[in-house]
Amino acid sequence: MELISPTDLAKENIQTVQDYVLFCGQAIANLFRKPLYFADMVQQADTIGVGSLPIVVLTGMFTGGILALQASNTLERFGSITLVGQLVSTSMVRELGPVLTSLMVAGRNSSGMASELGSMVVTEQIDAMRALGTDPMKKLVTPRVTSCVFMLFFLTIISDLVGLVGGLFIAKVLLRLDARQYWYNAWETLVFQDVFMGLIKPVLFGFIIATVGCFYGMNARGGTQGVGRATTQAVVAASVLILAFDLFITRFLMIVLSYH
Amino acid sequence: MSAPTLPLDRTLPTTKDNSAPAIVFEDVALAFDANKVLRGVSFSLAHGETKALFGVAGSGKSLILKLALGLLRPDSGRIIVLGEDITQMKEKELFQLRSKIGMVFQESALFDSLTVKENVAYRLTEEHGIYDDDIDRQVREVLRFVELEHTLDLFPSELSGGMRRRVAIARALITKPELLLYDSPTGGLDPVTSNTIIELIVKQRDVYKTSALMVTHRLQDAFTMATHQFDKQTNHIVPLPPGQHCEVPMSFLILRDGKVIFDGDLDQLAHTQDEYIKEYIS
Numbered sequence: 337m338e339l340i341s342p343t344d345l346a347k348e349n350i351q352t353v354q355d356y357v358l359f360c361g362q363a364i365a366n367l368f369r370k371p372l373y374f375a376d377m378v379q380q381a382d383t384i385g386v387g388s389l390p391i392v393v394l395t396g397m398f399t400g401g402i403l404a405l406q407a408s409n410t411l412e413r414f415g416s417i418t419l420v421g422q423l424v425s426t427s428m429v430r431e432l433g434p435v436l437t438s439l440m441v442a443g444r445n446s447s448g449m450a451s452e453l454g455s456m457v458v459t460e461q462i463d464a465m466r467a468l469g470t471d472p473m474k475k476l477v478t479p480r481v482t483s484c485v486f487m488l489f490f491l492t493i494i495s496d497l498v499g500l501v502g503g504l505f506i507a508k509v510l511l512r513l514d515a516r517q518y519w520y521n522a523w524e525t526l527v528f529q530d531v532f533m534g535l536i537k538p539v540l541f542g543f544i545i546a547t548v549g550c551f552y553g554m555n556a557r558g559g560t561q562g563v564g565r566a567t568t569q570a571v572v573a574a575s576v577l578i579l580a581f582d583l584f585i586t587r588f589l590m591i592v593l594s595y596h
Numbered sequence: 597m598s599a600p601t602l603p604l605d606r607t608l609p610t611t612k613d614n615s616a617p618a619i620v621f622e623d624v625a626l627a628f629d630a631n632k633v634l635r636g637v638s639f640s641l642a643h644g645e646t647k648a649l650f651g652v653a654g655s656g657k658s659l660i661l662k663l664a665l666g667l668l669r670p671d672s673g674r675i676i677v678l679g680e681d682i683t684q685m686k687e688k689e690l691f692q693l694r695s696k697i698g699m700v701f702q703e704s705a706l707f708d709s710l711t712v713k714e715n716v717a718y719r720l721t722e723e724h725g726i727y728d729d730d731i732d733r734q735v736r737e738v739l740r741f742v743e744l745e746h747t748l749d750l751f752p753s754e755l756s757g758g759m760r761r762r763v764a765i766a767r768a769l770i771t772k773p774e775l776l777l778y779d780s781p782t783g784g785l786d787p788v789t790s791n792t793i794i795e796l797i798v799k800q801r802d803v804y805k806t807s808a809l810m811v812t813h814r815l816q817d818a819f820t821m822a823t824h825q826f827d828k829q830t831n832h833i834v835p836l837p838p839g840q841h842c843e844v845p846m847s848f849l850i851l852r853d854g855k856v857i858f859d860g861d862l863d864q865l866a867h868t869q870d871e872y873i874k875e876y877i878s
Contacts, residue, residue: 371724456707463667464705468719468767469691 355555359477360547366471366478376479384445384480385487389494391440396495399432400424400502408511417511421521424503429526429534433496435582438541441488442574446549449480450570453553454563462554477554481546488542489535496534529593533586540585541578548574616679617642618775618807619664624673625854626659633659635854636673646801646808646844648818650876651851657811658702660851661777664809665699666690678774695719698768698806702779704760706752706767712739713748716767738766742796758789765796776800778810782817794820798833801844802826815877822846822862850876 340348407423453476456462465472500522507513549570556566589595619641626634633656641647651657662668663675666682674683678696685693706715713735714721720731739745742762752760761781768776781797782790794817801808802825812818824833825842836842841861848865850858850873858865858873868874 459708460701460703460705461707463662464699464701464707466667466687466691467665467694467697467699467701468722469695470718470722471687471691 356547356551359551359554360543362473363477363481363547363550366474367482369474371474373475373479376475377483380479380483381487383448384441384484385491388441388444388487388491391444392437392491392495393498395436395440396428396433396498397502397505399436400428400499400504401506403427403432403499404503404506405510408506418513418517419521420503420507420511420513421518422525424507425500425522425525426530428496428499428503430530431534431582431586433499434492434534434537434541435578437492437495438488438538438545438578439575441484441491441542442545442548442578443571445484446545446552446570446574447567449546449549450553450556451563451567453550454556454566457554457556458559458563472554477547477550480550481543484546485539485542488538488545492535492538529589529595532593533589533595536589537582537585540581544577544581545574548577617676618645618678619809620674620676621660621663622674622676624663624670624675626656626663626668626670633854634663634670637851637854637856638673639849639856639859641807641809642845644805644807644844645847646810646821647847647849648821649809649811649849649851650813650815650818653813655851656854657851658779661699661779661809661811664777665694665697695771696774697777698771698773698775699777700761700764700768700779700781702783704752704764706760706763708752710751711748712744712750712752712755712763715752715763716770718767719771734770738770739763741769742766756789758785758792761785761789761793762796765793765800769800772804773806776806776808778808778812780811780813782812782814790814790817791820795833797821798824799826802842803828805844818848819862822848 403424404420407420408417411417411419411423453462456465456476462472462476465475500519503522504515504518507518508515552566552570552573556562558565617640619639621637621639624634624637625632633654637656637660639647649657649660659668663670664677666677666685666687670683674681676682677693680693682690682693706712707718710718713732716738717731717735720726720734735748736745739748742765744759744762744766747755747759747763752763755763765781778797782793785793797808797810798821800806801821810818810821822842824835826832827834845861847861848858849856852872857870858868860868865873865877
């Protein structure tokens, strides 16, 4: 295996970050340039949104259930088992709903975008598209980014709701808690900052998922092996970026919203 | 050999009657890292001329087509296509120019998620403002030209290699381009299918008289093109009488080590004294 010098490696990584930033800029700028491929946006919204619905529902439901189960153990020691609803609600809405939904969608769609676009690159379909007078960034990337941001927002809301239902199921069946009390606690504990934080995250994460997937796909080189590599890199990069940005945006929003 | 039916009542494309070449390469160089693929390539493709481009694998033949289309930019030199200097042209301006150029890629490069009809109609649907009926009529017409009208609703994966290549030609022809670029149109095909493709290219050349640059590995394809012409009466390609040249000028360009070592017609090629070329064409 050929060894790369640390300087070259650093340069390569900086170059990739620079290319990615330019790529994102172009994807956003294309929103304000004609033509807007609305039909492609709708098609992508269906693929990303409706297609991801089953895994998002399952993830949300099991996460809510597990949260209720784990929380009950601790809360019972302090005689506060009735607060299960509060804990499930705040955890799901503020953190686990957006993050887990994004990770699931990243696993499904970043890889899908990278492999689809990567295959188009290595079979010269992207070149053919340019030769036929179409900008691949406008036709392929911008609709995916727009649809992913839009659909992840709603998928997160669904995930939050289903998570609360999963928590309710555990609270009712295993913990023998009153359903109305669970819902009351879950609802009353939520404040504007919780909801705002929980809904701003999927917008950013959706952007990361789509741009990373498309970026690795459009830069795939080296035939089918290159497509496979691009797919793996897209999922890894998107997942790591989601978790890293989650930390920063949470801290940032806590400061901005004077939130403790 | 019989050629596919030609819609002869169709209006021929309006060729700009000027003496300006369709393509001019002036001392064009291109390298990938340390690998210098093109080292000062210069040639010109006259308006209405067909030029066959030869060279061993890796000599940069396909790169010349991509440079002519603006898909790649040269490191140095100048490229003029249809009278416009594309060397420093922005991608947005290139899209306008590319609408006048048809390109047939090496492996067809059909969009695999679209049907044959959608592939061929792609350029028309992207232009907007064209009625569906018009698009449908034009697609059927051009698919009839390549004898594939029955494949309208099939996907590229359901076609044979030769059929895919013919669909790619149809896609390139649909907007009646002023310049055609063929990247190994017969590469990887059996001799019979290759002949069908060459017949189509000859027919296109002689009927529409579009300027064309064709990369090929098969010398016999280029020789067939130089020694045959399309006969509208019989709808066949027929051999030219000895010593007679076809109506549309046909020339040959040979690349070696990133440079042009031959640029001339069939007679000049046949009488060349260059040992490498002699060996190459033997």
